[in-house]
Amino acid sequence: MTALLLDDVSHTFGARTALDHLTLSVAPGQVTALIGLNGAGKTTALRALAGRLRPTRGTVRVLGHNPADLPSNVAMRFGHVVETPLVYPELTVAENLRCAAGLHGLPTRAARQTASAAVGQMGLDPWRLARAGTLSMGNRQRLGIACATLHGPTALILDEPTSALDPQGVVLVRELVRGLADVGAAVLVSSHHLDEVARIADEIVVLHAGCDVGRLEPGGTDLEQRFFAMVLDADTRAATDTNAQTPGGRA
Ligand SMILES: Nc1ncnc2c1ncn2[C@@H]1O[C@H](COP(=O)(O)OP(=O)(O)OP(=O)(O)O)[C@@H](O)[C@H]1O
Structure with missing residues (x-):
């Protein structure tokens, strides 16, 4: 297949x-x-x-x-990061991740838990409450990848x-x-x-x-x-x- x-x-x-x-x-x-x-x-x-x-x-x-x-x-x-990572610059790292989890169909509580796990998995803890627009390029890339993968795409x-x-x-x-x-x-x-x-x-x-x-x-x-x-x-x-x-x- x-x-x-x-x-x-x-x-x-x-x-x-x-x-x-x-x-x-x-x-x-x-x-x-x-x-x-x-x-x-x-x-x-x-x-x-x-x-x-x-x-x-x-x-x-x-x-x-x-x-x-x-x-x-x-x-x-499906998950994808092609060219620019799709993150909302005015939202924080944690908010972006919760939003991505919600868009992938996770209910609110599960979205919160999944977002929290993704912060840790991608080493984003120090920037959890930072707005995405203020992140370095590398951390923005980490966030984009986390947003595209936190739902476990097939x-x-x-x-x-x-x-x-x-x-x-x-x-x-x-x-x-x-x-x-x-x-x-x-x-x-x-x-x-x-x-x-x-x-x-x-x-x-x-x-x-x-x-x-x-x-x-x-x-x-x-x-x-x-x-x-x-x-x-x-x-x-x-x-x-x-x-x-x-x-x-x-x-
Ligand atoms: N929007 C566009 N308009 C015109 N030509 C384009 C456009 N996008 C890509 N190309 C051309 O298509 C070809 C393939 O580009 P593509 O971006 O897919 O290459 P790539 O392998 O991803 O390159 P890189 O490693 O530099 O990112 C190149 O010759 C590029 O100039």
């Missing part, structure tokens, strides 16, 4: 191709990492899954449904979740993601950091110029070297194809 699916998805912004026939699926209990250079298409893929972008072609499914039109009982089981997408985090925050997110996958969540996470995703992912998909150009074994050695070899190989193939199609080209 597939919880998160991109099936032959392409997307163009004007003349620029952001995704090129990308097919990707994540099963329950699986953590898949999307890794790629700046501009590879990672955020575009995650935005399509979050229902924020309707791709030019292809099929996108979250828990079997079109993310642009998720039934509310399915939306309750499908989760995280766009560069550790980009602003200190080493302690990186470990907390790693434990959170693995913990959710261990109880059956399907997780898709994008990152630039190969060594970090190698610690949490079951599968690493290399995205380059919008295409899936190969997979890396998380337990493998020389991941960085193999990543660059894949990217270089894809560029060489693209240049050869272009050359073959150019009138007067060498092929």
